[in-house]
Every structure is written in structure tokens, then in C-alpha cells.
């Protein structure tokens with residue numbers, strides 16, 4: 001027997017040399033795995049072992065509460081006391097997770113003598129196997145190793161991949177596992193099977209899973225297998241909210257869809273920073289209705305969505321803010337529905353929420369506002385149909401999506417209906433973007449201050465008592481322009 005137990009298994013190389021590790025996914029179902037140590041580190045190691053169906057035995061003189069609970073529940077067996085090599089009898093794998101270096105070494109040595117793979121937590125030299133950084137989507141697992149040299153790098157990559165890999169991959173992987181025999185029988189030749197998988201992964205099955213439509217995915221799978229006729233048109237459209245401009249406000253789902261899109265139909269308001277995150281070789285079509293070089297009507301946008309979806313492309317209709325807040329998202333979905341095109345909707349951070357947050361103006365506040373209204377006043381018609389009596393009530397916040405041109409009429413209507421001339425406002429131009437500007441003042445001076453500071457579109461008006469906080473709670477970009485508004489006194 002070799003005196004150094006590692007010589008029988010793996011000679012630890014000098015730490016600067018790269019480790020040539022062999023990746024392996026082990027079937028631990030029903031197999032005994034020993035974890036030495038009963039503290040928090042050991043606890044973290046238990047979960048993946050139990051999830052893999054291992055018969056886990058914890059050896060330790062004491063157990064922290066959550067480990068003791070697993071023992072009490074019968075999920076884990078406990079060997080009480082100090083480590084003895086006999087604990088390794090019948091074990092396939094061992095994890096040493098104690099804070100005592102001598103015990104960890106004794107475990108590694110005893111395991112090496114028995115040719116049992118051992119992982120010593122945070123000790124590359126003593127370990128004969130390492131736990132990778134893992135990403136799980138149901139039966140699909142991705143393991144990342146840096147050869148032990150840079151676990152932070154492996155973790156960083158894992159975080160990146162976590163954001164990019166859709167959760168619905170778990171459903172897809174489960175379906176493929178369950179149906180593997182039928183798929184093999186239908187497509188016995190490897191080349192054919194490859195083509196079939198390509199259509200599954202890039203077509204309606206994956207797309208229906210992403211939309212949370214399990215029945216649709218199942219139907220699309222049966223259709224792809226050639227056993228039932230397709231139930232709907234192949235293409236689909238994702239209506240995605242791009243938020244107000246700061247790419248950091250994009251949702252993970254939006255990011256994933258942008259990475260998978262073949263065609264992106266985007267509004268003028270969508271920021272360059274957001275577009276830069278999309279798949280490079282996607283086709284980008286600007287359909288901003290006020291784009292200077294061309295003008296795409298709403299009917300034109302509908303026609304483009306239909307054309308690309310019917311051609312089987314993954315279409316993302318990308319809208320500023322949220323698609324359902326003053327974004328005509330409803331009309332676009334009605335159109336898609338009428339034409340049998342599948343769709344999904346991804347919400348975005350709407351301008352009111354983003355501008356309020358980035359201007360330090362809470363939309364509601366126990367002392368200042370108990371309600372908030374999202375209002376649009378883009379056109380003369382929309383101004384005339386608003387319920388001005390309700391809008392002029394005090395202790396509420398108005399978040400007004402509008403062209404700055406309508407501010408005179410807006411002030412006049414509110415004053416006519418009794419809103420105090422001293423009501424504070426914060427007018428937020430280019431909210432959440434590096435060029436954000438915030439102009440503050442009171443209702444009496446609203447149009448004059450907007451002109452003085454040459455406020456441009458896109459701008460959002462926050463009017464109400466809460467706007468008096470803009471100076472005190474300012475945190476993003478330049479200081480607000482204009483004097484801090486006095487707190488508005490309310491009648492008792």
C-alpha cells in the first residue's frame with residue numbers, strides 16, 4: 001500500500017499547473033455518500049446529493065439545526081462522533097466539510113486508500129474530485145469547472161448563463177427525456193434526428209414552452225413528430241417592454257427573447273443601449289411612428305408582424321416602457337389573435353415608474369398621496385375627454401405621459417377645476433438615461449419653466465404633493481433644475 005494515499009489515485013500537481021480534469025456526471029441513486037461535518041458548509045453540500053437520489057450519511061459529533069431536521073425527517077442518516085475510516089465502508093463518494101484541517105486530511109487519506117473519490121471543501125490539493133459550478137434546468141445540467149484555479153470565474157460564467165438560459169428549458173428537456181423512444185423510432189437515422197431536434201429547439205415547441213403554454217407545446221411536438229396536423233401558424237410574436245432607456249431595467253425574459261429573435265420591430269423610444277443587447281445578426285426594423293426618415297403606420301406595423309411571423313421567424317415587437325401602458329399593445333395583440341398568430345407579452349418598466357424612481361419622487365407617500373393616476377394628454381382630443389374634476393383632487397399623484405406642447409392647456413384645466421397653483425411638479429426628461437434632466441416647480445409656473453429649460457420629448461410630468469421631495473431624495477444624474485417646491489399644506 002502506498003504511504004501517500006493520493007499516489008494510488010491522483011498525484012496532486014503543483015498548484016500553478018493546470019489540472020486536466022475529466023468531466024463526469026455520476027448516477028448516485030441509492031448509493032451511499034458520506035459527508036463528514038455537520039455545519040453550514042456540510043449543509044450546502046447535502047442538497048445536490050439528495051436531489052441526485054444519493055443515500056447520504058452525515059458523520060459529525062454535532063449537527064446544526066437544519067441538518068438535524070433532515071436526520072429527524074429520515075432524509076439523511078447520522079453517524080455521531082469523530083471521523084473513523086470505517087465510516088467509508090460501502091461509500092462511493094465522500095465530502096469532507098469540517099473546519100478542522102487534520103480531520104479533512106484524515107478523510108482524504110482514508111478515501112484515497114480505498115479508491116473512493118473525495119472532495120475536501122476549498123482544498124484543491126486534498127481533493128480527488130471537485131464540485132463544479134452548476135446550472136440546472138430540470139434534467140438538463142450544465143457544469144462549469146476552471147480546473148480549481150479560478151472558482152470565481154466559473155461562478156461568474158454561471159451567473160451569466162443563468163440569465164441567458166430560459167427556465168422553460170426544463171420543460172423541454174423533460175419532454176425530450178420522456179419521448180426519447182418515440183423520437184428514436186420515428187427518426188432512426190442520426191442525421192434525420194438532428195434535423196428534428198433543430199426544428200424542436202428553434203420552432204414552436206420551445207416557443208410554446210417559453211410562453212407557459214404546455215398544451216400548445218405538446219400539440220406542436222406531436223405535429224412535429226408528424227402524428228397530428230399542426231394546430232396553428234408556425235410563427236409567433238413576443239410583445240416586449242424595453243423599459244424607459246436604462247438597459248439595466250430590462251427584464252431577464254426580455255433579454256432572452258432579444259437574444260433569440262430573428263426580427264426586432266422596435267419603436268423610436270427604445271434606447272440604443274437596449275438594442276445593443278439584442279442578437280447581433282437579427283434584422284432590426286425601426287417602426288417608430290415619428291421616425292424622421294420613414295413613417296410606418298399602425299397598419300404597417302401589423303402587416304410587418306404578420307409577414308415575418310408567417311415566414312416562421314421569431315419576431316420581437318419591442319416597445320418603449322411597458323407594451324400595455326399607452327403603447328397600443330392591446331391593438332397589436334388583437335390583430336395577432338385575429339390572424340391566428342401565437343404571442344406572448346413581456347412587461348417592461350413603464351416611464352412613470354422609472355422617472356419617479358430616477359427622480360427620487362415616490363409616487364405614493366403616507367403623508368402626501370394615497371393614489372396615483374397614469375394619464376395621457378397627447379392630443380387636444382385626449383385632453384378634452386379627461387375627467388378634470390377627479391384629476392384636480394389633492395393628495396393624489398398624476399403621472400402624465402405627454403408631449404410638452406400641451407402643458408399650457410394642462411395647467412389651465414387643472415387650475416379651473418380647483419388644483420392649487422402651488423402644487424409641486426417634477427418634469428422628467430429622458431428619465432433613467434445618462435442625459436436625464438428634472439425640472440421642478442409649482443403648477444402655476446409649469447409651462448413657463450418647461451419653456452425656460454427647453455424641455456424636450458420624451459418627458460413625463462409628475463404632479464402632486466410628492467414632487468416636493470425631488471430635491472431632498474435626488475440621487476441620479478444632475479441636481480433638479482428649479483427651486484425646491486414648498487410642502488403643500490392641506491386643509492385638516
Ligand SMILES: C[S@@+](CC[C@H](N)C(=O)[O-])C[C@H]1O[C@@H](n2cnc3c(N)ncnc32)[C@H](O)[C@@H]1O
Pocket residue numbers: 244245269319320321322323324325326327349350351352355400401402403428429430431432433457458459460461
Ligand atoms: C407613447 S407613450 C409610451 C409609453 C410607454 N409604453 C411606457 O410604458 O412608458 C410615450 C410617452 O412616454 C413617456 N416616456 C417614455 N419614455 C420616457 C423617458 N425615458 N423619460 C420620460 N418620459 C418617457 C413620454 O411622456 C412619452 O411622450
